[in-house]
Amino acid sequence: MSNEAILHESHSHDHAGDHHAHEHHEQHFFSKYIFSQDHKMIAKQFLITGIIWAVIGALMSVFFRLQLGFPDKTFPIMEKLLGEWAKGGKLNPEFYYALVTMHGTILVFFVLTAGLSGTFANLLIPFQIGARDMASPFMNMLSYWFFFVAGVFMFVSLFVQTGPASGGWTTYPPLSALKEASMGSGLGMDLWLISMSLFVVSSLLGGLNYISTILNMRTKGMTMTRLPLTIWALFFTAVLGVLSFPVLFSGFVLLIFDRNFGTSFYLSEIFIGGKALPNVGGSPILYQHLFWFLGHPEVYIIMLPGMGIASEILSTNSRKPIFGYFAMIISLVGITVLAFVVWAHHMFVTGMSPFLGSIFVLLTLLIAVPSAVKVFNWLTTIWRGNIRFTVPMMFALGFVSLFISGGLTGIFLGNSALDIHLHDTYFVVAHFHIVMGVSAFFGMFAGIYHWYPKMFGRFMNSRLGYLHFFLTIIGAYLIFWPMHYEGIAGMPRRYYDYSAWESFKQFTSLNSFISVVVIVVFFAQLIFVFNFFASIFKGRKVTTQNPWGSTTLEWTTPIRPGHGNWEGDIPEVYRWPYDYKDDGNGNDFVPQTTPLKPGEESH
Amino acid sequence: MSVFITVALIVLVLMIVYQIAQASEYAASMRNDSKTREQSTNQIMAWLLVGFFVMGMIGIVYCHNILKDKLLPVSASLQGEAYDFMFKVTIIVTGIVFFITHVLLFWFAFKYKGTGSKSSFFFAHNNKLELLWTTVPAIVMAILVAIGLRNWMNVTSEAPADANVIEIVGKQFNWIIRYPGKDNVLGKRNYKNINDANNVLGLDKNDPANADDIISQSGEMHLVVNKPVKLIIGSRDVIHDVGLPHFRLKMDAVPGITTTMWFTPKVTSAQMKLNTNNPNFVYEISCDQMCGKGHYSMRGTIIVETQEEYDKWLASQAAYLAPPAAAKSTEVVKTDSTKAITMK
Known part of the structure; x- marks a missing residue:
């Protein structure tokens, strides 16, 4: 699209923007805070909803870790909170599995998908590309409210009599399809499917909007190769979501049919509850293919925003350009493309054709190459920098460490000949919690601390930020590092109690240790949550427009930007976003809005 | 009721902690100008990161020592022997990468902490380096895939007729x-x-x-x-x-x-x-x-x-x-x- 068009558009928007600026003092409470169409408010809505879900999801992990760490003890407080499900202070096995399932679903979808890309895509895309708002603010609002309603259904499912879904976050049929197979496969599973279907709608509305905004609404001079890496990462995140969520949705539709209308897509030759079911000819493996066709890209939907955020923050705080900007983009392309063709590595031991398995081994280990490129580029970015250890920088460094640790164990699991032993053991639990759990969270934390001044016009308390960082990274390694050993010993995941197993009971004391650390880390996160909410009202006020000395466009907006972001014209962009060099006036960065000096070459 | 009291207590403690942290941040900002403050923070954090790295490495060794005897005995099947070998190779390869990248990460972070006097080195790209760290991982992966697929073919092959x-x-x-x-x-x-x-x-x-x-x-x-x-x-x-x-x-x-x-x-x-x-x-x-x-x-x-x-x-x-x-x-x-x- 021509710059001319953008310029025209920005002018016409501009009037609208001015208009808004006068009007928005009188904006109604509902249209400002609830049914808001302002990308900044929607970002905050996603973030705060995400934080609430994260606390719920984390609290669930505390409950089931109490069971895992202390299988022969009782905790009366659990009975108080969970009632019948923890009679006598001991978790019921059915509810243990429900908690594990809900923990996974909530964290993967509600927190690390909606909470992470919902927040940062909404916040950063218009800001960093120089747009007044999203391509369709109304769709954007719908995206949040579909997510909200999805959350309501999921929350309600926690209180139904048969309990929420309990077949694992992957909800494999026939376990999830047959009410006879488990209590959680009753009403709880129906609510889970409704909730997740709404979630897919929300995700598609958001994703399409992000893509069209990035492609069509960049300000004058903002070519694709002048986009900050955050935007590139969020762009590919949206592409992944738009192409893979519909496949998950189709998988859910077939599951709904099998559950309610007597079809046999996933069911065949089953004898359960004392009788043989009439279904023949279906295949449970079909569901796994459909699920993991989203499920694997989902991992990258979670990881890519963190990568983008870390790139941006490492560069800003090293006062040095990101190393290998184009290599970073190409590796994102590589990861995105490969993400679609590795799904079956979750299924090596399902009895899938071994030949097909070997193709997936090859493709899976290929994805290590772009990942390695990214890590080396980050390391070179901080090399010979002038590093400021701000709180976001600490989290970005932690992100790199965790991404390396968790990524390397993926090399074990992607190789089918090793996966055949490690599959579904604690090795897997350790691997994905480090790489897409904690590491993605570190990307998210880095982003929250970094853009908090832009969101609320105040800073979060940095002392508590540092405390939060060290407690979390030390805790995360203490929890997940020893879990690898349990996995190497073959200890299966999703067990309620190991004490009857000769092969796994030697880890009893380790399990108790891990559970204690989990509780400490949980409270460390409460420090963050409190810091977040208290700083909205009490945080140190931002007094300069560009507190981090950053080059990107969001820091050219007013400290508390109104609807429409910029008060005057949208600024024009002249250079790439990583010109961290001497500008000749004693500053160590050149904003994107500064025209090239005579004789200066653009990157 | 006790649940309510617990929650109220947690919130109260967090409030106090937040107030102390805020006060200390304001006090620091009144004592020193922002540059000095930033540099002393850089010093402290750089040292803490080094401390974290050293303790982490000691922790890894300690963890290995207490857990190594709790692992499985040598494989009880012929197929598992190939697994054990391959696992060792992969541990060594990934272990080396883990160690080197972490040494670099924490060493760079420490060495290049902002001191106020330095400025950074403008180094935006270098195709030779990119090529190096694209090909080397690709070759290493190829080797691991080769070992893996050989074992995978063996383990998934047709069972002998006398089984x-x-x-x-x-x-x-x-x-x-x-x-x-x-x-x-x-x-x-x-x-x-x-x-x-x-x-x-x-x-x-x-x-x-x-x-x-x-x-x-x-x-x-x-x-x-x-x-x-x-x-x-x-x-x-x-x-x-x-x-x-x-x-x-x-x-x-x-x-x-x-x-x-x-x-x-x-x-x-x-x-x-x-x-x-x-x-x-x-x-x-x-x-x-x-x-x-x-x-x-x-x-x-x-x-x-x-x-x-x-x-x-x-x-x-x-x-x-x-x-x-x-x-x-x-x-x-x-x-x-x-x-x-x-x-x-």
Whole structure:
């Protein structure tokens, strides 16, 4: 699209923007805070909803870790909170599995998908590309409210009599399809499917909007190769979501049919509850293919925003350009493309054709190459920098460490000949919690601390930020590092109690240790949550427009930007976003809005 | 009420902590200008990161020392030996990468902390470096893939013709094991014939091959040492998984689909008790695919014995369909293993 068009558009928007600026003092409470169409408010809505879900999801992990760490003890407080499900202070096995399932679903979808890309895509895309708002603010609002309603259904499912879904976050049929197979496969599973279907709608509305905004609404001079890496990462995140969520949705539709209308897509030759079911000819493996066709890209939907955020923050705080900007983009392309063709590595031991398995081994280990490129580029970015250890920088460094640790164990699991032993053991639990759990969270934390001044016009308390960082990274390694050993010993995941197993009971004391650390880390996160909410009202006020000395466009907006972001014209962009060099006036960065000096070459 | 008080208490503590932290931040900003403050923070954080790295490395060694004896004994199957070797190679490769990248990460962070006097080095790209760290990982991955695929082909290859054939079927929540009997043929079965009282696997009574088939419901599987065994794996209800940690193998049991897995056990149970110095040692079959509330208790066991011991044991077993009541009596029928465990 021509710059001319953008310029025209920005002018016409501009009037609208001015208009808004006068009007928005009188904006109604509902249209400002609830049914808001302002990308900044929607970002905050996603973030705060995400934080609430994260606390719920984390609290669930505390409950089931109490069971895992202390299988022969009782905790009366659990009975108080969970009632019948923890009679006598001991978790019921059915509810243990429900908690594990809900923990996974909530964290993967509600927190690390909606909470992470919902927040940062909404916040950063218009800001960093120089747009007044999203391509369709109304769709954007719908995206949040579909997510909200999805959350309501999921929350309600926690209180139904048969309990929420309990077949694992992957909800494999026939376990999830047959009410006879488990209590959680009753009403709880129906609510889970409704909730997740709404979630897919929300995700598609958001994703399409992000893509069209990035492609069509960049300000004058903002070519694709002048986009900050955050935007590139969020762009590919949206592409992944738009192409893979519909496949998950189709998988859910077939599951709904099998559950309610007597079809046999996933069911065949089953004898359960004392009788043989009439279904023949279906295949449970079909569901796994459909699920993991989203499920694997989902991992990258979670990881890519963190990568983008870390790139941006490492560069800003090293006062040095990101190393290998184009290599970073190409590796994102590589990861995105490969993400679609590795799904079956979750299924090596399902009895899938071994030949097909070997193709997936090859493709899976290929994805290590772009990942390695990214890590080396980050390391070179901080090399010979002038590093400021701000709180976001600490989290970005932690992100790199965790991404390396968790990524390397993926090399074990992607190789089918090793996966055949490690599959579904604690090795897997350790691997994905480090790489897409904690590491993605570190990307998210880095982003929250970094853009908090832009969101609320105040800073979060940095002392508590540092405390939060060290407690979390030390805790995360203490929890997940020893879990690898349990996995190497073959200890299966999703067990309620190991004490009857000769092969796994030697880890009893380790399990108790891990559970204690989990509780400490949980409270460390409460420090963050409190810091977040208290700083909205009490945080140190931002007094300069560009507190981090950053080059990107969001820091050219007013400290508390109104609807429409910029008060005057949208600024024009002249250079790439990583010109961290001497500008000749004693500053160590050149904003994107500064025209090239005579004789200066653009990157 | 006590829950409410606990929550209120937590909020109160957090409020106090937040106030102290805020006050200390304001006090610091009044004492020093922002530049000095930033530099002293950089100093402190750089040292803390180094401390974290050093403690982390010590922690890794410490963790390994206390946990290394809790891992599995050497592989009890020939196939598992290849796994053990490959695992070692991958650990060494990834261990080196882990160590180098972490040394660089923390060393760079420490060395290039902002001191106020330095400025950064403008270094935006270098194609030679990019090429280097694209090709080297690609080559290393190629080697790992090569080893992996060779082992994968071996482990998924056709079982030798002389392998013992044994069927294992999962149900909520235990394992049913069927031996082909004298004719060495597993008879046909159909899930519609299943009856928990007298036909747990739904054997087809019209198939003569079924007449001598032996079914064990105790979840105990007998194998012959150094003789390949091919498992025919099935499920009656939901997906289960036959996990054999000591043999480094697992395979899903999927309703409606028959999966297989073969291996050669090489250490008898008796020998393993001596090797591990554990008189209670037992090969266990774990269910490794979430299958419902009793998933964690879906335990089977394997006894690896010599051919003579196996023959003797087999001879004492009666065919399932034609029970001459005498020999069947010793068998323990485990109908609900959840109960068995919670009663313990």
